[in-house]
Amino acid sequence: MKATSTALAIHGGRPVRDEKRPWPVWPVAAPGASSALDAVLSSASWAITSPYQSELQERRFARMFAAYVGTEHCVPTDHGSSALVITLESLGLRYGDPVLVPALTWVASATAVLRAGLVPVLADVDPATGCLDASAVVAESEVSAVIAVHWACNMADVPAIAAAAAPLGAAVIEDAAQAHGARWQGRPAGSLGAAGCFSMQHSKVLTCGEGGAVVTDDAERAGLLEELRADSRRYRNDPVRGELPLRESANTMGANFCLSEFGAALLCAQLEVLDEQHAIRNRNYELLGRLLADVPGVRLLSRNPSQDKLSLYEVPLIFDPLPHGTTNAWAASALTAELRIRVYPPRPPLSRSRLLAPWLKPTLAPLAERLAARNAGRRFPGAEYLANHAVLLHHSAFLGTEEDMMDLAEAAVKITRYIASGRPA
Template sequence: MTHLQNREVVSAKRTALAIDGGTPVRSPDQRWPKWPVSPKKAHEVLSEVLESGRWTLSSAGGRELFERRFARMFADYLDVRHCVPVDHGSSALVIAMEALGLEHGTPVLVPALTWVAPATAAFRAGLLPVLVDVDPDTGIVGPDAVDPAVGAGAVVAVHLACVMADVPSITAVAQQHGMAVVEDAAQAHGARWLGQAAGSMGRLGCFSMQQSKVLTGAEGGAVVTDDADLAAVLEELRADSRRYPGEPIGGGRLELVESATSMGANFCMNEFSAAILCAQFDDLEAQHVTRNTNYRRLTELLADVDGVRVLQPRAEQTQTSIYQGGIVFDPLPATMPNDRVAEALTAELGVLFFPPREPLHRSRLLRPWMKPSLGPVAERFRQQHLDRRYPHAEYFARHAVLTHHSTFLGDEQDMADIATAVRKVVTAGFGR
């Protein structure tokens, strides 16, 4: 091979996509930030739990539970009166829906574009999820989705990726038709809408603290509310009909009383998860600042690329919490669907990019007829959705590409690499 031919081969590899054999934008030895990040006091608090003999809420009295500490800290962080920790975000949704006291089989409006948990939680609470379409630009449910014809008793407002739903507007419409608003803030710890925290604006707010979340205890969740009566019911629903006592209980007895005004189950958060969550508060705000700064930087770097936009919150969202960063491609060539774009970016950068989850009406994870115990409610779900369409959810699911929030814990060069990779994909993959 001549020197000129060799130069041509090298040049072709640089311009060709890495998934087609080209040279990637980023060298494999360039590392991305890891997640989860172990908090500075992790060993200290975990050792305290181990030595205390109190590993869960339903253990004999002694030192103050980390579960109680976390409940106070998280309530203060969100400016709400009550926080009830649970074992998972899905459990938070279940007990929130149960606490509303709706009749069996009552419809609940759920966005068609979200993780499956809001819909399955409705089934687990004996309710009927009814899917509604979302905004095609953000994937977020809005007030126009509150359909009074369904006869729903509640609507689940899901905050998605890095964008908050307009809960005040949704609530204004929902209240006209007797619907309660449940916020699914599993992806929005610390986000604020005109100064109000995500999770604090609906009648109930639900959070997940699963490993991928920006505030994680490996597994965990919480329900928050300003309603003292609802909080008492939530406590019973998550601890087998027991709640916190009004006064401290001494003598090594259980720190729960059998109030039993409602029948619950065991969804209690363990002390190891609670301890890690307490320790993570020291780092949470600094991590928010780093992510948000980098996200703004990437937005600026891609501002001049035609047909490419970085997913943006509305102006009313005064604080951003990035669970996933999003890039939307309008339009996409038939030869380069967004799952292919995600593969191409992953190959160029060495960090995972992925399309949004498929909308729930065609999700393999939502097949209630596979559970005989759901019986007639599952059949009602099937019949309810036979002729419903969700074009906006489909559009967003087919045009967006996402990446985990840890990608934005890096630095300026990391953002520059992402921008370079996006430009390369648009040029080489789209033929622009």
């Protein structure tokens, strides 16, 4: 790697990346995606509420994804946030019960708790990994459930968190929206807790535009999850051609969070190439780690050795220290200018997120009051450190070549040298 000594691109200097070299685009349609969508278009079954003709794509995807994750059951949903809502509802908790949520995550991890009639209790994350750890659970005297978020490219230590949650009687739910295909001691993300929730939104490594899924080994919970996402109905064991494949089992009151047949068919196609894409991304990530290993002032996120397979979603580059007057927002803008690809800071911790605002909905007023009371006085130094020192790259950047990783490293070196020079941002 040869670092340039020219002025920063953000100050008018020559960028590291030549504009004639585009980055990989996302999403990437799998080879069978078009034919899978065409098959649904001509099938007369566009939703799981269509009159039964033959096996639904939704059922096919559920079977494939359960096998991929290593669980007995998979219940697809329309969004990842819906997956979290129905999983929380399946726990049988009471209105207003507290649920531990890491402070560094997308807001849906907390708003899903509110949508389920529960109260998010925010906890700090380990600044080395970006994830909730068992010590945060041990510090709690009362929580009814824990949402363990696998963040960016790291997995939370779910076995340790579950052990810490057991004396509290709290179930552990994996928010694996960013971790399709990651593994912890050989076990896939999503298979370690009471249930695992996934998002298949546009930016995720497995996507159909908008979609989600819950996986579990608990047959009783799987049945409740089916009802919770299909208006109190679950699948018939013996569907009859021309009739709806759902029966009104009505063991609980549900809503409509069903995945369309188009989304399910697309996911079946995309799942076929997911591991191939993982191999490319992970190989490039390891190369970037080697290139930055001896560069002072910038590093990759630390990873627990028990995580034996990566799933890159967002890749943090952590700049430390950042001199007074220099922010990670500036570093992100500087890298964007050098690389001609969007680099961005993490979202602020949920404790100061504009998006977590239940008081703006009158129907949530009682929960908003409990949210304020339960979280008063809490501090989140680990989440704040990462929010203020990390910048993020989307996983699509890692679908490229070794030369692309050389560019990433060269740009990072250029920024760190500028910061070390003490010149103002």
